[in-house]
Amino acid sequence: MISPDTPVVRWAPSPTGRIHLGNARPALLNWFYARRHGGRYILRMDDTDLARSTRESADSIEVDLAWLGITPDLLVRQSERTSLYDAAVKRLIAAGRLYPCYETEDELDRRRARARALNKPPIYDRAALKLTDEDRARLEAEGRKPHWRFKLAGRPVHFDDLIKGAQTVNTASMSDPVLVREDGSYLYTLPSVVDDIDLGITHVIRGEDHVSNTGTQIEIFEALGGPVPTFGHHNLLTDAQGQGFSKRLGSQSIADLRDAGYEPMAVAIMGSITGTSLPIEPYETLDEIANRLDFTMISHGPARFDPVELDSLNARLLHALPYEGAAARLSSLGLEGEAMWLLLRANLAKFNDIVDLAKLVTGPIEPVIADEDRDFLALAKAMLPPEPWDETTWSHWTNALKDTTGRKGKALFLPLRLALTGRHDGPELKSLLPLVGRKACLARLP
Numbered sequence: 503m504i505s506p507d508t509p510v511v512r513w514a515p516s517p518t519g520r521i522h523l524g525n526a527r528p529a530l531l532n533w534f535y536a537r538r539h540g541g542r543y544i545l546r547m548d549d550t551d552l553a554r555s556t557r558e559s560a561d562s563i564e565v566d567l568a569w570l571g572i573t574p575d576l577l578v579r580q581s582e583r584t585s586l587y588d589a590a591v592k593r594l595i596a597a598g599r600l601y602p603c604y605e606t607e608d609e610l611d612r613r614r615a616r617a618r619a620l621n622k623p624p625i626y627d628r629a630a631l632k633l634t635d636e637d638r639a640r641l642e643a644e645g646r647k648p649h650w651r652f653k654l655a656g657r658p659v660h661f662d663d664l665i666k667g668a669q670t671v672n673t674a675s676m677s678d679p680v681l682v683r684e685d686g687s688y689l690y691t692l693p694s695v696v697d698d699i700d701l702g703i704t705h706v707i708r709g710e711d712h713v714s715n716t717g718t719q720i721e722i723f724e725a726l727g728g729p730v731p732t733f734g735h736h737n738l739l740t741d742a743q744g745q746g747f748s749k750r751l752g753s754q755s756i757a758d759l760r761d762a763g764y765e766p767m768a769v770a771i772m773g774s775i776t777g778t779s780l781p782i783e784p785y786e787t788l789d790e791i792a793n794r795l796d797f798t799m800i801s802h803g804p805a806r807f808d809p810v811e812l813d814s815l816n817a818r819l820l821h822a823l824p825y826e827g828a829a830a831r832l833s834s835l836g837l838e839g840e841a842m843w844l845l846l847r848a849n850l851a852k853f854n855d856i857v858d859l860a861k862l863v864t865g866p867i868e869p870v871i872a873d874e875d876r877d878f879l880a881l882a883k884a885m886l887p888p889e890p891w892d893e894t895t896w897s898h899w900t901n902a903l904k905d906t907t908g909r910k911g912k913a914l915f916l917p918l919r920l921a922l923t924g925r926h927d928g929p930e931l932k933s934l935l936p937l938v939g940r941k942a943c944l945a946r947l948p
């Protein structure tokens with residue numbers, strides 16, 4: 503049983519392409535709000551734009567959301583809810599708040615240009631309100647079909663934004679918004695309000711590009727008998743250059759980031775915590791963030807995404823990942839072994855780097871042997887201690903080599919590392935040696 507105090511939030515993407523980090527931000531912030539307050543989370547596909555929405559995109563959004571760790575309580579598609587919007591249209595017409603207009607785009611453009619030339623705001627002049635029944639009949643006989651505008655009250659609309667504080671949007675400076683297109687299809691505004699009422703949405707959390715829509719929407723909520731939800735408008739994520747993310751500009755999508763091997767938590771943390779006063783840290787779960795991120799911590803300036811930080815966060819998450827969190831993924835790569843994982847994880851930038859790193863243990867590796875080190879390495883081979891090996895074997899061996907040859911520092915250690923691993927850097931040899939074992943070490947030395 504859901505208590506009346508239970509928040510109900512929705513994330514309402516338009517399924518017109520792959521979602522990117524900027525889209526993931528409201529998806530995550532809504533999720534945090536729901537988790538923090540024991541609420542419900544609805545995924546609403548805003549797919550009334552039939553020309554641009556696709557089922558394929560909607561399906562990919564579900565996949566991306568699940569990958570980020572979000573499991574909605576309910577999925578609804580606006581394309582399946584048209585009868586609700588039709589009913590709302592009837593009520594708004596009956597209440598005198600929705601009226602038919604017959605202007606073409608060209609006519610409207612010309613009117614706007616004229617208004618600008620006269621230094622007037624280019625808002626719709628409501629000429630259609632003056633049409634008589636005969637005018638309308640004549641226009642329809644000409645083959646024109648109406649689009650429908652909502653008649654704004656034209657007043658300062660106040661609301662207390664969860665994130666931005668007290669806000670006022672004056673609908674007097676706005677054109678009456680078109681709610682229904684000429685072909686009968688719905689623009690975003692009306693279906694959004696109708697669904698928010700029907701689904702019992704208590705909190706509308708979305709990007710601050712929607713603040714000005716909120717004035718109109720509050721008027722529509724009220725015209726339909728409400729209730730008006732609480733609004734929270736968050737700052738928008740920009741890319742490293744300060745540009746907004748955009749599907750149309752082909753900004754890197756969540757799927758691209760997944761394919762590039764980033765951890766879902768790294769993407770989720772960057773998408774949500776950037777532009778807040780919560781430090782970017784390798785949080786292990788979304789709930790951990792939900793518990794810490796109070797919406798007052800969301801900054802009012804833009805949230806600039808830093809790809810370098812994504813890389814370093816991704817690495818930090820992997821370096822702290824316990825074996826239990828890695829085992830299933832390792833086994834899907836044909837790998838296993840806690841000691842191997844604990845040793846190698848500190849060298850990972852992406853999880854799949856483990857495939858190459860594991861070769862340091864299992865082989866094959868290609869030893870790098872400089873001619874001038876050949877004799878030294880042959881001696882090292884001869885002096886390799888007998889098994890059993892542990893973490894002290896390395897220092898026993900290298901101390902003995904130091905005493906015998908007088909080599910020290912880099913001259914002592916680097917040739918050994920290059921021969922045993924084929925690389926200049928990598929995991930600590932004292933830990934690697936026992937995992938590799940004596941037989942394999944002998945084979946790597948000349």
Ligand code: GLU
Pocket residue numbers: 513514515516548690694706707708712
């Ligand atoms: N489909 C709208 C968008 O993607 C939803 C905005 C809202 O949350 O109301 O911008």
